[in-house]
Amino acid sequence: MLAWLTARGTKRRRWIACGLGVGLPVLVLLALVLACLINAWSVSEPDWHYQLRPSGSGHLINxxxxxxxxxxxxxxxxxxxxxxxxxxxxxxxxxxxxxxxxxxxxxxxxxxxxxxxxxxxxxxxxxxxxxxxxxxxxxxxxxxxxxxxxxxxxxxxxxxxxxxxxxxxxxxxxxxxxxxxxxxxxxxxxxxxxxxxxxxxxxxxxxxxxxxxxxxxxxxxxxxxxxxxxxxxxxxxxxxxxxxxLTNALPGVQVPVALVGVSEKGYAEVSVSVDGVSGHSSMPPKESAIGIISKAVSRLEAYPQPHFFDSSSVEYTTLETAAPHSSFLYKLIYSNLWLFKNIVSNQFLESASTAATVRTTTAPTLFNAGYKINVVPSTATAYINHRVHPKQTIEDVLEYDREVIGDSRVNVTLNTDTYIRPHxxxxxxxxxxxxxxxxxxxxxxxxxxxxxxxxxxxxxxxxxxxxxxxxxxxxxxxxxxxxxxxxxxxxxxxxxxxxxxxxxxxxxxxxxxxxxxxxxxxxxxxxxxx
Ligand SMILES: [Zn+2]
The missing domain is CATH 3.40.630.10 (Zn peptidases)
Incomplete structure (x- = not known):
C-alpha cells in the first residue's frame, strides 16, 4: 500500500514537474505576448510632444x-x-x-x-x-x-x-x-x-x-x-x-517624421601599411606585402566595427518616438524594443544606408602596391575611410582596427590633417x-x-x-x-x-x-x- 502510495506520489510529482516544465514557459510566453500587446495598444504620443502641437495654424505670407x-x-x-x-x-x-x-x-x-x-x-x-x-x-x-x-x-x-x-x-x-x-x-x-x-x-x-x-x-x-x-x-x-x-523613411510609419540631427558622424582617413617584405618574383616570400595588406583589409571587412543600437542610442529613441504613429505591427515592435531590439538591430545592419546610422563604417578606398610585374614590392598600403559613430572616439576605431588585423607588421595610421571627431x-x-x-x-x-x-x-x-x-x-x-x-x-x-x-x-x-x-x-x- 505504502509502496503504491509512494509510487502514486512520485507519479503526481512527475506530472506536476512535467506540467511545470511545459506550462511555465508557455505562461511566460503568454505573459510576454500580453505585455507586448498592452504596450502596443496603450502607446501614445508623449504629453510633452503633444503639448507642443499648435491649436491652430495659418500661413504668415499672403x-x-x-x-x-x-x-x-x-x-x-x-x-x-x-x-x-x-x-x-x-x-x-x-x-x-x-x-x-x-x-x-x-x-x-x-x-x-x-x-x-x-x-x-x-x-x-x-x-x-x-x-x-x-x-x-x-x-x-x-x-x-x-x-x-x-x-x-x-x-x-x-x-x-x-x-x-x-x-x-x-x-x-x-x-x-x-x-x-x-x-x-x-x-x-x-x-x-x-x-x-x-x-x-x-x-x-x-x-x-x-x-x-x-x-x-x-x-x-x-x-x-x-x-x-x-x-x-x-x-x-x-x-x-x-x-x-521625411515621408516613408521608417518602416510602418505613414506619418511624416521631422528628423532633427542631434549629432554628426566623424571622419577618419586611415592608412594600413606594411614595409620591408621584399623578394624576387621568381622566389617570392611566403607572405608578400600585398598579401599581408590584402588579408588585413579583408579582416576589416569581415569584422566590422561594433554597432550601437540600445536604449541609450539616438536611433532607439527615433523608433520609440515613432511607435504611436505606426501601423499596428510596427507599433508592436517599436513599443517593445526592450524585447525586439536585436531583431531591429539586425534589420538596421541589413542595408548599407541604415547600417551607417548605427555603426562606424569601414570603406577601403585606395590600394597602393607594386610598380613592376616581376618585382615583389616591399611595401603595400591600403586606405580606409571611416565615418565614426558618435558613440566611439577615433582612437577607439583605430584600436579596433589594430585588434581585428592582429598583425604587428601592419601599421595602422591616422591622417592627422583630415580627421573630424564625431560631434x-x-x-x-x-x-x-x-x-x-x-x-x-x-x-x-x-x-x-x-x-x-x-x-x-x-x-x-x-x-x-x-x-x-x-x-x-x-x-x-x-x-x-x-x-x-x-x-x-x-x-x-x-x-x-x-x-x-x-x-x-x-x-x-x-x-x-x-x-x-x-x-x-x-x-x-x-x-x-x-
Ligand atoms: Zn548642404
Missing part, C-alpha cells in the same frame, strides 16, 4: 507677397554658385550672388544698424547680427550655405539653373541644398524685423557660408572666427542644415528647452508630422560652431519623400512650391519663439480640447 518671394527664390537659384573644390569656386557667380542678396534685401544690408548689421566674411560669406535688447539672454545662430555642388547637365531633365516651375515643383540645383534656407531665413528675417516690427529681445546671428560643399574653411570657419573675435563665447543653440521632414550628442527630448523650442516651431508649420532625433551621416558646417553651444541641431524645414533622396547632390533636384512657403514660415516661427523663450507663452491645450 499670396501676392508669396509670389514675389518665390520670384526672388528662383532668381537666387539661377546664379550658379558651384563649388568644385576649395580652390575652384565660381567667383563671378559668388560676386553676383552677393550683389543679388544686397539688392534683394536692402533693409538687411545697411541703413538700419540699430536693428541689424551685416558683415561680408571672406568676400562672399555673410554674418548678420540682430541685436536684442536683453543682454542677459544667450544669443543663437541660424546657419546655411549658398554654394552648390556641380551638375551633370546631360543627366538633368531640366536646366539646373533655370529654376523651372512646373506648377508643383521648382527644379534647380540648390533648391534643396541649401538655397531654400538662405532665402527662407532672409525672407523671414526681413518680415520679422521690418514688416512685423518685432522688438528683438534675444540677440541672434545668421551665418551664411559660401564654400560648405568643399570644406567650409573660408565660409563657416571664418564666420566662427569673427564671432569669437567679437567676444561671443556661447550660443543658446545653433541650427544648420541637416535632416528634413557630441546634443540634448533631445522633454528636458531640453532648446530641442523643445525647435520641435514646437516645426510642429507649428508641419502639424501633421512628429519630431524625432537622428544621427547625421553627412557632414555640415556645424563642425565650426561646436564650441559655441552644446545644443547644435541640424534640420531644414523641407519636405522630402525618401524616394527623392537621390536628387540631393544628384539630378533634377527640386522643392515643392508650397514647401517654400513653409520654409519661410518655419524660420519666422522660430525667430518669434526664440524671442519669447523666457516668457514661454506656450498654449498648452488638453488632449480633449476641441
Amino acid at each position: 499670396d501676392s507677397l508669396f509670389e514675389e518671394r518665390l520670384g526672388r527664390f528662383q532668381a537666387a537659384l539661377r546664379i550658379p554658385t558651384i563649388s568644385v573644390d576649395a580652390r575652384n569656386l565660381n567667383e563671378s557667380a559668388l560676386e553676383e550672388f552677393k550683389n543679388f542678396l544686397q539688392t534683394s534685401f536692402p533693409r538687411l544690408h545697411g541703413g538700419n544698424e540699430d536693428k541689424i548689421t551685416c558683415e561680408v566674411v571672406s568676400n562672399y560669406s555673410f554674418l548678420y547680427e540682430i541685436k536684442g535688447s536683453d543682454e542677459s539672454l544667450t544669443p543663437y545662430l541660424l546657419a546655411a550655405h549658398l554654394d552648390v555642388v556641380p551638375v551633370e547637365e546631360d543627366k538633368w531633365n531640366y536646366d539646373p539653373f533655370e529654376a523651372m516651375k512646373d506648377g508643383e515643383y521648382i527644379y534647380a540645383r540648390g533648391a534643396f541644398d541649401d538655397k531654400h534656407a538662405v532665402m527662407g531665413i532672409l525672407e523671414a528675417l526681413d518680415y520679422f524685423l521690418f514688416t512685423k516690427n518685432e522688438s528683438v529681445k534675444r540677440t541672434f546671428y545668421v551665418g551664411i557660408g559660401h564654400d560648405e560643399e568643399v570644406s567650409g574653411r573660408q565660409g563657416a570657419a571664418k564666420i566662427a572666427e569673427v564671432l569669437h573675435n567679437r567676444g561671443v563665447k556661447t550660443m543658446d543653440f545653433v541650427l544648420d542644415e541637416g535632416f528634413v521632414v 557630441p550628442i546634443s540634448p533631445y527630448g522633454p528636458d531640453s528647452p532648446q530641442y523643445k523650442l525647435l520641435a514646437r516651431s516645426i510642429l507649428e508649420v508641419f502639424p501633421q508630422s512628429f519630431v524625432a532625433p537622428g544621427t547625421m551621416i553627412a557632414t555640415t558646417d556645424t563642425k565650426y560652431y561646436l564650441n559655441f553651444s552644446k545644443n547644435v541641431y541640424r534640420f531644414a524645414p523641407t519636405f522630402l519623400d525618401i524616394e527623392d533622396m537621390p536628387r540631393l547632390h544628384g539630378h533634377d533636384e527640386r522643392i515643392r512650391v508650397e514647401n517654400y512657403r513653409e520654409v519661410v514660415d518655419f524660420f519666422f516661427r522660430l525667430m518669434v519663439n526664440a524671442n519669447q523663450v523666457n516668457a514661454r507663452p506656450l498654449h498648452v491645450h488638453a488632449r480633449n480640447e476641441l
Whole structure:
C-alpha cells in the first residue's frame, strides 16, 4: 500500500514537474505576448510632444507677397554658385550672388544698424547680427550655405539653373541644398524685423557660408572666427542644415517624421601599411606585402566595427518616438524594443544606408602596391575611410582596427590633417528647452508630422560652431519623400512650391519663439480640447 502510495506520489510529482516544465514557459510566453500587446495598444504620443502641437495654424505670407518671394527664390537659384573644390569656386557667380542678396534685401544690408548689421566674411560669406535688447539672454545662430555642388547637365531633365516651375515643383540645383534656407531665413528675417516690427529681445546671428560643399574653411570657419573675435563665447543653440521632414523613411510609419540631427558622424582617413617584405618574383616570400595588406583589409571587412543600437542610442529613441504613429505591427515592435531590439538591430545592419546610422563604417578606398610585374614590392598600403559613430572616439576605431588585423607588421595610421571627431550628442527630448523650442516651431508649420532625433551621416558646417553651444541641431524645414533622396547632390533636384512657403514660415516661427523663450507663452491645450 505504502509502496503504491509512494509510487502514486512520485507519479503526481512527475506530472506536476512535467506540467511545470511545459506550462511555465508557455505562461511566460503568454505573459510576454500580453505585455507586448498592452504596450502596443496603450502607446501614445508623449504629453510633452503633444503639448507642443499648435491649436491652430495659418500661413504668415499672403499670396501676392508669396509670389514675389518665390520670384526672388528662383532668381537666387539661377546664379550658379558651384563649388568644385576649395580652390575652384565660381567667383563671378559668388560676386553676383552677393550683389543679388544686397539688392534683394536692402533693409538687411545697411541703413538700419540699430536693428541689424551685416558683415561680408571672406568676400562672399555673410554674418548678420540682430541685436536684442536683453543682454542677459544667450544669443543663437541660424546657419546655411549658398554654394552648390556641380551638375551633370546631360543627366538633368531640366536646366539646373533655370529654376523651372512646373506648377508643383521648382527644379534647380540648390533648391534643396541649401538655397531654400538662405532665402527662407532672409525672407523671414526681413518680415520679422521690418514688416512685423518685432522688438528683438534675444540677440541672434545668421551665418551664411559660401564654400560648405568643399570644406567650409573660408565660409563657416571664418564666420566662427569673427564671432569669437567679437567676444561671443556661447550660443543658446545653433541650427544648420541637416535632416528634413521625411515621408516613408521608417518602416510602418505613414506619418511624416521631422528628423532633427542631434549629432554628426566623424571622419577618419586611415592608412594600413606594411614595409620591408621584399623578394624576387621568381622566389617570392611566403607572405608578400600585398598579401599581408590584402588579408588585413579583408579582416576589416569581415569584422566590422561594433554597432550601437540600445536604449541609450539616438536611433532607439527615433523608433520609440515613432511607435504611436505606426501601423499596428510596427507599433508592436517599436513599443517593445526592450524585447525586439536585436531583431531591429539586425534589420538596421541589413542595408548599407541604415547600417551607417548605427555603426562606424569601414570603406577601403585606395590600394597602393607594386610598380613592376616581376618585382615583389616591399611595401603595400591600403586606405580606409571611416565615418565614426558618435558613440566611439577615433582612437577607439583605430584600436579596433589594430585588434581585428592582429598583425604587428601592419601599421595602422591616422591622417592627422583630415580627421573630424564625431560631434557630441546634443540634448533631445522633454528636458531640453532648446530641442523643445525647435520641435514646437516645426510642429507649428508641419502639424501633421512628429519630431524625432537622428544621427547625421553627412557632414555640415556645424563642425565650426561646436564650441559655441552644446545644443547644435541640424534640420531644414523641407519636405522630402525618401524616394527623392537621390536628387540631393544628384539630378533634377527640386522643392515643392508650397514647401517654400513653409520654409519661410518655419524660420519666422522660430525667430518669434526664440524671442519669447523666457516668457514661454506656450498654449498648452488638453488632449480633449476641441
Ligand atoms: Zn548642404
